[in-house]
Amino acid sequence: MLDLIIIGAGPAGITAAVYAARKKMEVLVISRDIGGQAAWSGDIENYTGYQFISGPELTSKFEEHLRKFNIGLHENEEVLEVKKAQAVNSLLVKTNKGSYEAKTLIIASGKRSRELNVPGEQELKNKGLTYCATCDGPLFSGKDVAVVGGGNSALDAALQLVKIARQIYLINIAARLSGDPVMQEKLNQAENVTILNQAQVTMVAGDRFVSGIRIKKDGQEKALPVQGIFVEIGLIPNSEFAKELDKNEFGEIKVNCYNGTNVSGVFAAGDVTDVPEKQIIIAAGEGAKAALSVFRYLMQH
Amino acid sequence: MANKVKIYSTPACPYCIRAKQYLKDNNIIFENVDVSADAQAGQEMIEKSGQMGVPVLDIDGRIIVGFDRDAIIKALGL
Secondary structure: OEEEEEEOOOHHHHHHHHHHHHOOOOEEEEOOOOOOHHHHOOEEOOEOOEOOEEHHHHHHHHHHHHHOOOOEEEOOOOEEEEEEOOOOOOEEEEEOOOEEEEEEEEEOOOEEEOOOOOOOHHHHEOOOEEOOHHHHHHHHOOOEEEEEOOOHHHHHHHHHHHOOOOEEEEEOOOOOOOOOHHHHHHHHHOOOEEEEOOEEEEEEEEOOOEEEEEEEEOOEEEEEOOOEEEEOOOEEEOOOOOOOOOEOOOOOEOOOOOOEOOOOOEEEOHHHEOOOOOOHHHHHHHHHHHHHHHHHHHHHO | OOOOEEEEEOOOOHHHHHHHHHHHHOOOOOEEEEOOOOHHHHHHHHHHHOOOOOOEEEEOOEEEEOOOHHHHHHHHOO
């Protein structure tokens, strides 16, 4: 049986894998992708040792480090369920491709973009509706678009689009924007941005591609004709598959200072946990700590 | 026979950068099309893939959306 299965290959998962490999554990890493949110980051200027590095570059470095060791890595694989296996001190991981047993588990599955949860969203994903303005923004040159959200990510997306799109509607559910005042000022100065506060998205419209967005503002439904919709309403933890674990109100897995959870043998690290501050360097450190806790656990069991 | 590989990308998209790096690491010759600078190519990409997300790879006419390593390996016969 495997000593350890690590779910996720972002900064936490990869660091955990490196530490586990150096402790000569038998490890399998299962992940949807490599790098997680770090791969999506633009410029990183606070990872010690690199005064400046891009997300994809840092991800390549992480991957290179991981591949130095003989670690089993299943990419493009999604975990559906984790639970105690029938054998004592054994855990079962079910994925969309198979099931695996191990003595311990580190859940480092990170966070993903929060979705709008309105009709039309699933059908029109990547068909005008996107969660990555940096990636897909340039395709909307000269078009009318909507950015949904009011925090820093939303303001950043809107500012990127100012130079690309024709008209930008910033749809914010709260009474005022919550992003940095500096960014708000820049948006106020832009001529092609309309800010709609206290507005709620009710539907994404379109046949083959997005053709509009419906919002509710001041008790009235309104349709805005747009070809692009950028959703920037925060992140949610990828923790649904861990049904037996204690979580906080945000769905983050509760861990103690040894990265242990309420289930014996199950550890968690990085953004999926309730550890404060979501940073690449913190996730990496937590991953290291979790792997060392696993090592200690295996000595005792 | 060499594969005909085309990648539709934008300069700042992380998975475009990773996909291009992956092709380079495997010594695959490819044509990079920057759809942020070429609206017509952007339209071509949308028609070929039926969607608007980058990157899109065209390997001998086979369309791969996103940086899907398994699909790339399969299409290239690596």
